[in-house]
Amino acid sequence: GESVGLHLPTLSVQEGDNSIINCAYSNSASDYFIWYKQESGKGPQFIIDIRSNMDKRQGQRVTVLLNKTVKHLSLQIAATQPGDSAVYFCAESASGGGADGLTFGKGTHLIIQP
């Protein structure tokens, strides 16, 4: 079965509001997590990553939070813009794990309402 999943397949937010996209993982050995953004008709684009020795990491308008206790990952997007509309995937991996590398979730579709 899939070890990485998302709580909501679609998230609709108002332009200018903050967005929070959630991800649950089941492999307690996972120690590296990535968020990707995929716009319609394009390949996944790296947004931000975090390793298990951190709880929080910030980028430009994005923050990733990692809660290892409950195996939960979230992506926060501040002041969402129309260009943020996309499908967001989380991915996980265990550095000591097998050669399969990253395991991807199915994705959350973020819709920005004007």
Place this chain on the structure above:
Amino acid sequence: NAGVTQTPKFRVLKTGQSMTLLCAQDMNHEYMYWYRQDPGMGLRLIHYSVGEGTTAKGEVPDGYNVSRLKKQNFLLGLESAAPSQTSVYFCASSLWRTTDTQYFGPGTRLTVL
């Protein structure tokens, strides 16, 4: 620096035909991957390569073959296409380990009739 490029962008095949998808990267990455993406599903790994001259099976390798004759290129072949192989195919590369950040190409949309 073009990153990861894929050719072709679109292709329509008839059942039983063969084709090769080409992936190229100019980032000097060691690892390269082929994924397929189907509606409502995440990315599934078909094959990957940990360096020039090497290939390995991923989660869904059946019906596909790959070759990595040059470090910068990774080819995905379908010897006898089936409708079940209708999908969007993405190539990716990473610097070293499979657990490093992977950078993706724009995708190839393949339809098998």
